Amino acid sequence: MTEFNVNNPLIEQRADPWIYKHTDGYYYFTASVPEYDRIELRRASTIQGLTDADAKTIWVRHETGLMSANIWAPEIHFIDGKWYVYFAAARTSETKDGLFDHRMFVLENSSANPLEGDWIEKGQVKTKWESFALDATTFEHKGIRYYVWAQKDPEIVGNSNLYIAEMENPWTLKGEQVCITTPEYEWEKIGFLVNEGAAVLKRNGRIFISFSASATDFNYCMGLLTADEDSNLLDPRSWNKSTDPVFTTNEETGQYGPGHNSFTVSEDGSQDIIVYHARNYKEIEGDPLYDPNRHTRVQAIVWNEDGTPNFGVPVPDTKPVLNSK
Template sequence: MNQPVPFINPVIEQRADPWIYKHSDGYYYFTGSVPEYDRIEVRRARTIQGLNTAEPVAVWHKYETGPLSANIWAPEIHFIHDKWYIYFAAARTTETKEGLFDHRMFVLENDSANPLEGEWVEKGQIKTRWESFALDATTFQHNGVLYYVWAQKDPDIVGNSNLYISEMSNPWTLRGEQVMISTPEYDWEVIGFKVNEGAAVLKRNGRIFISYSASATDHNYCMGLLTADENADLLDPKSWAKSPVPIFCTNEETGQFGPGHNSFTVAPDGSDVLVYHARNYKEITGDPLYDPNRHTRVQPLKWNEDGTPDFGIPVPDGAPVNK
């Protein structure tokens, strides 16, 4: 039996909000926020570790002016109905930093077999109930329904962003009810900012898990978890149980600070892999959003006997890690 190939972190330096997707063609596809926040890159490799040296392809660049001209954040690449889609957030250029939290959500489409080729077509803004700060969209399919999960500011709720879910009529249009499933309420969710963002979905063991990130993007950044039964009404907020404690956070002993904005992928043997970013130092000069050293990291995601995920602790840099 082949031994699993160990991961060595960081897998990709200076790539925050990492998204790794293993496609049916055997390739791992990667995208994430670049430090310049000015473009969307995609790369692919036959192995997760191989993404480190894979050539990135810039598939889209920001505009000079308008709503797609600044702070291109957190792209995710999805394969839906035989086409590729990239969901991302963008803001407009302003003379002051007030535009920093002016994001809206957008989507690109590509019908090529290989998303590093062909044309990426802008499908426009994902319209929600409010015209307000919105970002970090993800999608998943369940029982034949396409769902959209995202973070947004409700003008009537104190705080920066809550998590919402909605059905979609197609990969760029919401339909029906838009429901809040989490709002920052615990002490660990409101340090610096009142934030729930960066949702990622994992369906396992008869349940649907949504991990998310909370608090400011410095060493206080951490992850929480929502859980619903797979047979529940996912548009009913009561279907979602929220962990009262963070499930993944800074570990000074391993030298990992502010782990979060995760995604999930699978190893070649089908076992689950946790993907996230973190820094390897605590003290940051200036605004953490302009510190480029949130690196992409991976490690095996383990499972408890009751069928719930065990995120463990963020592993140290440079040391091989497998099961």
């Protein structure tokens, strides 16, 4: 039995959680706040320490225009000696349509400690279309930096697909963008046709990209893309998608709508950790996007004999314990 000794929920009312362990020994945490109006950052020397760590606001939405509403899903990365935060933002609007007017943006900080120094707006990450785009992440592989994100293709029915492209620098894409998954299975199309919230894990000679699907209520769940590390990651044929969801609501453990995850490692580096949000109740009044109780949770990943990750079931609101295979 593998025990990962952290109490869940790790941080209440923080959706789309991102935890990054840096070479300085600190864990850095950011996530969507219920007000969707700012980006916060906190750090601690342990994962559990993030629970009570001070949250510093590093950026606040604009009053009007771009980046003025619905600040969603920030991620913090360290690239070539500088810190970058990727996030999505919409424009203020008198109509509900403004809710889905998101574009993707980047902040940069050259300080050693990202809770200090200045965060500079590097602007919008421009893609093929001016359409709904969000949930960007980035990773490096064999000397090439890639960008993975969710976007609405005006020619495809649905809300968002996942795309990958090479990066010229941390805020500019290079070359063609490639679609690597569209919602096709029933579990990806409940409420909305959604593929979003990508997170990358490189292990065992493969590149894994987890993603979330369907509406943000109890139907929200995770799928998995897999590519060989020696394959052409810009070729859609290199990516194989799970036919079934890999992480879903579990009524027995009282966890609903797990998803929009990230990955980190335990303090000693021996365990891979999945970081995700979920609610502890099923029925929601009103729009799920405005229900604030998607809490940040973590648990250890078990690795199957074939080298693929096994996320198990979202554990109850107690100390996470997973059975190893």
